Amino acid sequence: MGLKTVAETIKEVTRNHLTKNHGLLLGESITAVGWVNNTVPDCPGIVELPMTDVAGAGIAVGAALVGRRPIFVIRFQDFLILNGSPLIFYAAKTKELHDKSAPVFVRAIGADGLGPVHSGILHSIFMHFPGFRICSPMTPGEYEEIWENFLANDDPMIVSEHRASYGNTQELNDRIVDNADITLYAISSVRFELHKAAETLEAEGIKCNLVHLLWLKPFVVTERLTEPLLQSKKGVVIDPGYEIAGASQSLAYELNQATGCKVKALGLYDRSKCLCPPLQNKAPDAARIYETVKMLLNE
Amino acid sequence: MRSSTFGIIPGLSNTINQDISLEIFRRMCRVRYFEKGLIEAVKNGAITYPIYLSSGQESIAAAMSLVIPEFMIFAQHRCHATYLSFGGDTGRLKDELFGLPGGTSGGRAGSNCIQCHENNITMYGHHGLIGENVPLAVGAALGSGKPAVSFFGDGATEEDYVFAAMGFAVSQKLPVLFVCEDNNLSILTKVDVRRSWSMTNVAQALGMPAVDITDDPWTIYRKVQEFKKNLPAFMNIYTCRENWHMGTGTDGKPEWDRFSLVKDECNKRGLAKEICQIEKETQDQMKELWD
Incomplete structure (x- = not known):
């Protein structure tokens, strides 16, 4: 049995970033309704954005340009459709075009069974465009790994999270058997x-x-x-x-x-x-x- | 409302230091004659990539760069004047337009994406979605606490994310100067065909100081001095581009020619000899650059 859930891991990583690393966390309705499934700590460095999806992503990218390595929270991946343009058109391009990076950590939260506008999984769209790192961590250890990867690199990262993982404490290991079909x-x-x-x-x-x-x-x-x-x-x-x-x-x-x-x-x-x-x-x-x-x- | 005299503060060219007037003109010349060389390079086939010319709109960046040289700059696609006025290197810009490694982005980005991160200039390149630089500037000011200026055109003011970012800047009291270089054209569609409202009224409604003025550089200079102390703020500046949206073509004479008007004003102020010398020096420098 692991010690921490994925949600607790995200919260801990975020707290460290905001309190010790001069980081920022931006998003809509962050500090209400359960603090994003209890993944966001109550600490300085959180910026509540108005309900402005396109501008919100642009603001996060601007903060990334000046070195704050912002965590940008998108409560449902469906909203990546609106938030995508500054991420795709600016954050992902600027390193290759200008040798100036915009490392923004996009927490894109997936879900299922919540109907037509809250159940989307959209990481594939972002795979199409050059300039992103894209991952989908489902365990505490994986989340720590991808966070370290984000800090060690300067690319924008799309983190395709899923609500189904938040309570998970277990690592998920490959299982290879002899003579598999x-x-x-x-x-x-x-x-x-x-x-x-x-x-x-x-x-x-x-x-x-x-x-x-x-x-x-x-x-x-x-x-x-x-x-x-x-x-x-x-x-x-x-x-x-x-x-x-x-x-x-x-x-x-x-x-x-x-x-x-x-x-x-x-x-x-x-x-x-x-x-x-x-x-x-x-x-x-x-x-x-x-x-x-x-x-x-x-x- | 839109005219070559709208909102001009009378007599400013007489009260603002002559050295400032001459430096404004020098910066306008730098852009005008750089682009004259560029137009020739396009016409003779040396440059085949798309270009977005600033000629006609030079006075805005020329005046602003003297008041806010330390601001982070988030330019729009028509950005040669911004880059050159704030101190960008003509050789690097030329290289960028030729797609050469010595260019501002190593020749990878081109005319509408000019950036600069040297000589105490912080200018971020535009990527072509009009108005995208408005939320970027707001985010940069939020993240760094440093002041920023965001240049955009009258078409960009109609992008929903521009309103939203300006509103956020007011809510967070961020030090951003929003500058609309209003040439009345989105490609070739005029403002009054596209909308019935004024961006200045919108900015005021959002709660920031805002003004409509023409591109008289002395008035711009004075207004930026005022607004710099009270950011965020918005300036809608009427101006005229000489050339097409993209490329070197023209559709006849522009509504007004600010370059000539500034020369006339300087002549009236007894600066004829000095501006002749500046113009000649600049022509010679640019001839050398493009030859």
């Missing part, structure tokens, strides 16, 4: 579904390698990622975002190119998320992962 790669919240899916599959004699993906960009294809796939010959990349032109397809392609193995992408269906079942279009769960693997193995 399939390798499952998972991103963000669907990582919590992997073991359940594997148990169901293994009950039918289908052995699964489980590989957890923290970094979406840069996505470095290491032996840790390729070896299990070369052994199983088939794989699936699972992401809680949209499948078409999304992280799952992009990373599946990278893995396929690196190994020659068949790798399928599994993400959201190509339709809007709605509030109520059966139209929620929720992130792939254990049952959908099971079905996808069965289909792939039968091809």
Whole structure:
């Protein structure tokens, strides 16, 4: 059992940054309604922005330009659509164009089952543009790792968080088995579904390698990622975002190119998320992962 | 309302120190004759990248740079005058326009993205989304506590994030001077076709001092001196660009030619000899630069 939850880790990292590192935290409605799922400490350095999504991101980027390494909180990833322009068009470009960096740490919080405007997972959009580091930490140790990475580099970072992780105290480790039939790669919240899916599959004699993906960009294809796939010959990349032109397809392609193995992408269906079942279009769960693997193995 | 005389404070050219008047003119010349060389370089095919000329609008940055040289600068896409007036190097600007490694951004950015981080100048490059530099300036002032000036055009005032950032600057009492270089054109669409309201009224409604004036450099100089002590503040300055939105073409004579008007005013003040000398020196320097 770990000592801290992900939420407590975020809070601690933030407190240190604001009190010891001259950092800033900016966002909308930060100090109300649970202090962003209890991830924000009550300390100096917090700037409440008005409800101005585009300008708010620009203000955060401006603070990054002058060296404050701001944490910019976006309570629901859907709002990245509005906040995206200063991040994409300025923060991500300025280092390459001008050799002047704008390291802003964007806490983009994902969720599921909250209807059409609060359930989006949008990290894929940002993967398209040069200049970002993009990750999706789901454990306390991963959060500490990506924070250190942010401090050690000067790129803007999109941190695709997920509410499903905030109570988690456990590290999520890869599990590689002999003679696996399939390798499952998972991103963000669907990582919590992997073991359940594997148990169901293994009950039918289908052995699964489980590989957890923290970094979406840069996505470095290491032996840790390729070896299990070369052994199983088939794989699936699972992401809680949209499948078409999304992280799952992009990373599946990278893995396929690196190994020659068949790798399928599994993400959201190509339709809007709605509030109520059966139209929620929720992130792939254990049952959908099971079905996808069965289909792939039968091809 | 928009005119070459709107809001001019009478007699200022006589009361402001002559050295200031001459330095304003010197900076205007620097921009005008740099761009004359640039226009020739475009016409003879030496430069093929897109360019955004400041000619016609020189007086604004020329006057401001003498009052607020220490401010962080967040320029708009039409930024040659800003860069050169605040002290940027003509050779580096030329290199940038040619896409050479010696340019202000190593030749990677181009005419509408000029930056400067040397010789005590802090000027951030623009990336093409009009008005984006307004929230950036506000954030930089918030993060550093240092004063900033944000230049933008009349089209940018219509971007929603410009209002929002200006409002935030008021709420947080941030030291930002917002300057609209109002040439009445978004590409070629005039202000009164696009909107029925005044950005100066909006700025005042947000709670900051604001003024509409024409691009008389002495009036700008005096108003910036006043506003500098009471930031955030907004200035809408009527001006005329000589050339197209992009490129070297023209659509006939502009509404007024501030460069000539400033020369006339200096002549009236008995500075004819000095301004002739400044103009000649600058022409020679720029000829040498572009030859």
